[in-house]
Amino acid sequence: MTSVLKIGIAGLGTVGGGVLRLLQAHADLLAQRSGRRIVVAAVSARDRHRDRGVPLDGVRWYDDAVALAADPEIDVVVELIGGANGVAKTVCETAIAHGKPVVTANKALLAVHGPDLAARAEEAGVALAFEAAVAGGIPAIKGVREGLAGNRIDGVFGILNGTCNYILTEMRTTGREFAEVLAEAQKLGYAEADPSFDVDGVDAAHKLAVLAALAFNARVEFDDLHIEGIRQVSALDIAYAQELGYRIKLLGIARRTEQGLSLRVHPCMVAEASPIAHVEGVFNAVVAQGDFVGQVMMTGRGAGAGPTASAVVADLVDLARGLKVPVLGIPAARLERAAVLPMDHRRGAYYLRLMVVDRPGVIADVAAAMRDQQISVESLLQRGRSPGDAVPLVIVTHETDEAAMTRLLAALGALDAVLEPPHVIRIEDL
Amino acid sequence: MTSVLKIGIAGLGTVGGGVLRLLQAHADLLAQRSGRRIVVAAVSARDRHRDRGVPLDGVRWYDDAVALAADPEIDVVVELIGGANGVAKTVCETAIAHGKPVVTANKALLAVHGPDLAARAEEAGVALAFEAAVAGGIPAIKGVREGLAGNRIDGVFGILNGTCNYILTEMRTTGREFAEVLAEAQKLGYAEADPSFDVDGVDAAHKLAVLAALAFNARVEFDDLHIEGIRQVSALDIAYAQELGYRIKLLGIARRTEQGLSLRVHPCMVAEASPIAHVEGVFNAVVAQGDFVGQVMMTGRGAGAGPTASAVVADLVDLARGLKVPVLGIPAARLERAAVLPMDHRRGAYYLRLMVVDRPGVIADVAAAMRDQQISVESLLQRGRSPGDAVPLVIVTHETDEAAMTRLLAALGALDAVLEPPHVIRIEDL
Numbered sequence: 123m124t125s126v127l128k129i130g131i132a133g134l135g136t137v138g139g140g141v142l143r144l145l146q147a148h149a150d151l152l153a154q155r156s157g158r159r160i161v162v163a164a165v166s167a168r169d170r171h172r173d174r175g176v177p178l179d180g181v182r183w184y185d186d187a188v189a190l191a192a193d194p195e196i197d198v199v200v201e202l203i204g205g206a207n208g209v210a211k212t213v214c215e216t217a218i219a220h221g222k223p224v225v226t227a228n229k230a231l232l233a234v235h236g237p238d239l240a241a242r243a244e245e246a247g248v249a250l251a252f253e254a255a256v257a258g259g260i261p262a263i264k265g266v267r268e269g270l271a272g273n274r275i276d277g278v279f280g281i282l283n284g285t286c287n288y289i290l291t292e293m294r295t296t297g298r299e300f301a302e303v304l305a306e307a308q309k310l311g312y313a314e315a316d317p318s319f320d321v322d323g324v325d326a327a328h329k330l331a332v333l334a335a336l337a338f339n340a341r342v343e344f345d346d347l348h349i350e351g352i353r354q355v356s357a358l359d360i361a362y363a364q365e366l367g368y369r370i371k372l373l374g375i376a377r378r379t380e381q382g383l384s385l386r387v388h389p390c391m392v393a394e395a396s397p398i399a400h401v402e403g404v405f406n407a408v409v410a411q412g413d414f415v416g417q418v419m420m421t422g423r424g425a426g427a428g429p430t431a432s433a434v435v436a437d438l439v440d441l442a443r444g445l446k447v448p449v450l451g452i453p454a455a456r457l458e459r460a461a462v463l464p465m466d467h468r469r470g471a472y473y474l475r476l477m478v479v480d481r482p483g484v485i486a487d488v489a490a491a492m493r494d495q496q497i498s499v500e501s502l503l504q505r506g507r508s509p510g511d512a513v514p515l516v517i518v519t520h521e522t523d524e525a526a527m528t529r530l531l532a533a534l535g536a537l538d539a540v541l542e543p544p545h546v547i548r549i550e551d552l
Numbered sequence: 553m554t555s556v557l558k559i560g561i562a563g564l565g566t567v568g569g570g571v572l573r574l575l576q577a578h579a580d581l582l583a584q585r586s587g588r589r590i591v592v593a594a595v596s597a598r599d600r601h602r603d604r605g606v607p608l609d610g611v612r613w614y615d616d617a618v619a620l621a622a623d624p625e626i627d628v629v630v631e632l633i634g635g636a637n638g639v640a641k642t643v644c645e646t647a648i649a650h651g652k653p654v655v656t657a658n659k660a661l662l663a664v665h666g667p668d669l670a671a672r673a674e675e676a677g678v679a680l681a682f683e684a685a686v687a688g689g690i691p692a693i694k695g696v697r698e699g700l701a702g703n704r705i706d707g708v709f710g711i712l713n714g715t716c717n718y719i720l721t722e723m724r725t726t727g728r729e730f731a732e733v734l735a736e737a738q739k740l741g742y743a744e745a746d747p748s749f750d751v752d753g754v755d756a757a758h759k760l761a762v763l764a765a766l767a768f769n770a771r772v773e774f775d776d777l778h779i780e781g782i783r784q785v786s787a788l789d790i791a792y793a794q795e796l797g798y799r800i801k802l803l804g805i806a807r808r809t810e811q812g813l814s815l816r817v818h819p820c821m822v823a824e825a826s827p828i829a830h831v832e833g834v835f836n837a838v839v840a841q842g843d844f845v846g847q848v849m850m851t852g853r854g855a856g857a858g859p860t861a862s863a864v865v866a867d868l869v870d871l872a873r874g875l876k877v878p879v880l881g882i883p884a885a886r887l888e889r890a891a892v893l894p895m896d897h898r899r900g901a902y903y904l905r906l907m908v909v910d911r912p913g914v915i916a917d918v919a920a921a922m923r924d925q926q927i928s929v930e931s932l933l934q935r936g937r938s939p940g941d942a943v944p945l946v947i948v949t950h951e952t953d954e955a956a957m958t959r960l961l962a963a964l965g966a967l968d969a970v971l972e973p974p975h976v977i978r979i980e981d982l
Contacts, residue, residue, distance in 0.1 A: 144844050147843075148704060260848055261700065265695060268694060268870060270866065339581075400825075414570070414858040415859045415862035416852065420850050423846045436701050440698060445875060446873060451585055452584040
């Protein structure tokens, strides 16, 4: 490599545009920090004529991103196309095969093919950098892989999807239902037209898979993750959560246990007094638990052009400075597939809301079903009287396990007095 | 360097013992992550016979830490002696002069001599790493210097002293006064026998000077910082803060302004709704404001053997991996002395508590004095009636500047009805 670092950017959407603007705005500062100038030598995108706010005169244009990745004039390929397979994957593989480092913001690709790509990159002796793939502008990858390199990491968890956190925050502060807030978020551009990737927890799960691989230096199979989204969270549950001293957050949680890794994304109730409860709106949070350091939390904006560009450029500065780090914390060849704890083994407390007929004897039936599963009650609320009609019955359990809860829900569902499938939210003591 | 990284540790107090234990506990894991084994080859400390929980057989012992720093068998020198001058400085200079990288946890040394040591290290072509010098186990140095390398950083601030944060948290939750909580903290080992370094803000200022140099890529003179501690914070002010929707925190604040850098450590009122208000007890927080990334906050334990050892070892892993980064973010030779904004120019709101004689006309006098300085009232509280005796009069101002407040305090101090020097706490909108 010469004293100039020539980069090719594949994909000029929101993030790509942000990277172009950042590199132009801070060209001199980045040269001072990196010891060399970072220059955009080539780009590839679908629409050649869109205005990205930065002149692209003299920048080579590729209609074919894979051809860009093979361009011998380019030192580093920045992949901002997205998607677990298809052209994004080919671009990364092509760059690596041509001995070029890759910087990518592609969480889906990393979650599904991370260990394979890491092995290819390490065999080729090039870097594969992906700070932008997890939690946007938060330096979470660097924080875990380098900043906490002295620790055995026993857990990593966080708020990994800003769209969900925005929706849950709005639901809490306005009392509105999910569908209404989602529609508004779509209008404001905080949620996609097809929101399922975000609100069904898939995006958070991609990020969690990457974080878990790094934290545990393990080969994590994406299919091993338990994934739930936030569509079932109701305004009523959010109000009860507040009354009980909790907030509802969609968390990704990865924990090392004696029986294997617990890997899951689902709505959680967290204590109002815990710091993560106060990470609101579009902000993300990543918490790592190390055996020497204890808990370290990092918060910031998890998406958007500016924060994501910040992460992409941090990787470029690292490359310009010559950073060499194993992609997933240890050499890819030594990553071992992690044993996974079945979801049935999850232990903790549960929030349970039943819609029941308001008549004497219902609580006795519910209590008997709980006794049969050896699940004990921490608190019970039955508000509002409406004899003969449906009223909510809210129960917080003491610690139990998911298998017992599953049996309890089946038993409760079979009671005449229980009118809807029970609503359950896991309580996490973080 | 060979495939083993041989380190010499100068200073085996709390942190040094923690580093020994961490390196022993995670020898294999660190070798996987670093690509080489990290071995303690030599140590130096005052007491040869103290048990540090780790056998030191086969480790060379030096009574003279400077001789250790010159040992040709050692690849890296870890300086854990402390102090801005004296032997710690000589150890670092000697190691650099002998072409050895240095890892240090010494905030005082960095705050006072950072740019000079950085220049020496860069001339010698060796690293000078100091993650442990700021905010203990939080990877704040790496986060700012590498993780946010794509940004112009406009501000960096935080809770940088765990002793003060513990005392303020205890005062708030128990209602007790400073002296009582300090005495208890000393008994528990959370505060030193001579607490002035912590409670007078000097330790936080050392860390802020280092963070500011990194964030602004500037030469920061320690004497340019405005420093106040927490001795004047009373239980009464903490109670009023709570009533007004604030919490009191000792913050270090560094901001880029058009007239120069604002560099200050003092008690602040922060909104109860802000995330930093919920960083409690011995936890630290570092917040950086980047032009592309927005605000990123990192929290964790700011002191103690485990967290500090975690940071020291992260630096060792970086060195073993061959990381090369300019010590203060850009080459030391290019660091320029920063212009500094005089404290008089600080703008913001103020909390003001006067002890006044409870008689008609006092508020009119106070309001007239405020009008004369063009300072307007956001809210005013006078609780409790005790005609003829002293009662607290609490005022929150709208935004004004420090110079106007200084004039106001002089004017108020001259009023007959004002019985004590006014208590003032700056309100920070972070």
